[in-house]
């Protein structure tokens with residue numbers, strides 16, 4: 001990497017890739033600093049099933065998955081060139097109009113964002129699985145359609161758009177940015193990286209285009225600090241650890257700096273700059289507030305009557321929306337089927353209720369649970385399992401309260417998350433009941449993420465918030481174009497700036513917001529006042545599948561599974577109320 005650029009982009013996920021591409025297209029010199037590895041060559045994703053430490057984990061040799069087991073939330077994020085797109089399930093859905101009616105800065109409406117959603121759709125080439133494919137429709141996709149019918153929820157069923165190349169598998173062809181890709185071969189490995197580049201990941205489009213326009217990309221470059229430059233033409237000095245060179249500390253300078261490390265990491269980096277290094281002291285006191293896990297809820301069905309085949313087809317292909325007022329709370333979530341590679345079939349069976357693998361007596365603490373899981377997974381030996389075909393995984397996500405807090409631990413000075421599980425219980429409980437309905441409609445046994453079942457710790461893959469976008473520094477950290485209040489030419493452009501949960505999968509919104517912000521940023525540069533992304537003229541309007549969902553007056557039907565024990569008209573279980581009281585006493589509620 002050079003010592004100086006017009007623009008430094010830190011991180012290369014949905015926000016960072018958009019920023020790098022558009023700033024490079026507007027004739028700025030751009031340097032991208034990404035902490036993870038590049039997977040731009042086909043067949044470079046980790047596949048060593050015998051060694052969980054070989055390429056899989058960020059914490060061990062800068063691998064692909066960054067798993068952070070915080071006390072009140074387990075966070076999973078991607079690390080690598082292309083960020084979360086490398087391991088995500090490809091789903092692109094727009095946030096429905098009512099998401100924007102509160103909490104967002106002025107000017108943000110669904111109508112205002114639609115042209116940018118269309119632009120992202122063009123760049124990432126999104127389609128529903130029902131677009132004709134030589135392998136037909138996956139078994140689980142067909143089954144989910146029948147399940148929606150059985151549950152009386154056909155009108156809320158949809159095929160989300162996915163950023164997957166649905167052309168014939170097996171041969172290379174160039175995408176519209178001149179990068180080699182292949183058609184999807186239905187292998188179910190999307191969440192561990194697509195080795196044939198059938199996923200339209202960000203390195204194959206936005207970042208490839210950024211490079212064509214001169215951007216330089218440094219991988220294994222983990223940024224550790226940002227400080228204003230006291231004199232000279234550049235405004236900021238960015239320091240980073242070069243993991244490709246034994247962790248050597250380096251620095252480079254730029255006029256514009258874009259922090260795009262994902263919600264948790266961007267917030268953590270800025271907290272360190274404000275409070276530990278004290279290099280960015282003017283950042284709003286709201287930094288860290290408004291964290292959301294996007295209502296993520298993980299569930300399973302085992303021993304289903306009809307085959308689900310979780311390892312056939314892209315990871316997510318369908319969704320069913322639930323929207324009603326439950327016990328005084330407005331509850332909105334989308335329930336999506338999932339999938340996993342056949343090699344992890346045996347490990348997933350550890351959660352099969354008929355296996356009775358985990359006895360409460362041996363997993364009284366989270367550490368004991370981790371050890372028990374590791375031990376049993378090792379004893380499992382072979383990984384594939386014939387029962388996999390009749391096992392299903394589900395991910396629900398919804399509009400949580402977005403009232404979490406990311407702060408620095410007073411001793412370790414690393415991030416920790418305070419999460420209001422009690423306040424968000426009505427949403428989680430509805431997702432739990434819905435999952436039970438679906439598992440039972442499949443003639444199977446429901447199971448939940450064990451960390452949730454045993455310790456009430458949710459797992460999220462959709463981190464949002466922490467550096468909220470707002471109309472004033474009293475309400476948020478960045479202005480409506482992503483510029484940090486109090487620090488000119490320093491921007492945050494990623495999931496951290498979304499002011500509330502999108503409810504649906506957020507990447508499409510993160511990228512669309514980044515497109516809108518970066519257009520405004522470029523237009524402020526002298527002689528660029530009319531600038532628009534060159535691809536804007538090729539983008540056509542796409543109908544989002546959620547806009548065809550019909551929600552009856554009074555809401556979607558309640559779940560057949562009833563809440564365990566209701567308390568008057570609040571319809572909340574005694575256990576939930578006790579959990580809330582404990583939460584309050586322990587100071588978890590913000």
Ligand SMILES: Cc1cc2nc3c(=O)[nH]c(=O)nc-3n(C[C@H](O)[C@H](O)[C@H](O)COP(=O)(O)OP(=O)(O)OC[C@H]3O[C@@H](n4cnc5c(N)ncnc54)[C@H](O)[C@@H]3O)c2cc1C
Nearest residue numbers: 011013014015035083084089090091223261262495505507
């Ligand atoms: C298994 C899984 C499945 C998912 N499926 C979907 C889906 O189907 N649809 C959807 O919308 N969303 C999905 N998501 C969520 C999606 O991946 C995220 O919402 C999205 O990637 C967030 O975009 P971002 O720009 O905020 O950050 P990210 O995409 O996380 O990018 C941040 C980047 O910054 C880098 N970085 C972090 N710290 C530093 C540092 N200090 N220095 C340099 N670089 C740094 C990271 O390595 C990463 O590349 C999924 C996530 C996971 C884990």
Ligand code: SF4
Nearest residue numbers: 184185187188190194
């Ligand atoms: S199923 Fe997923 S991982 Fe497999 S080829 Fe298709 S896009 Fe790639």
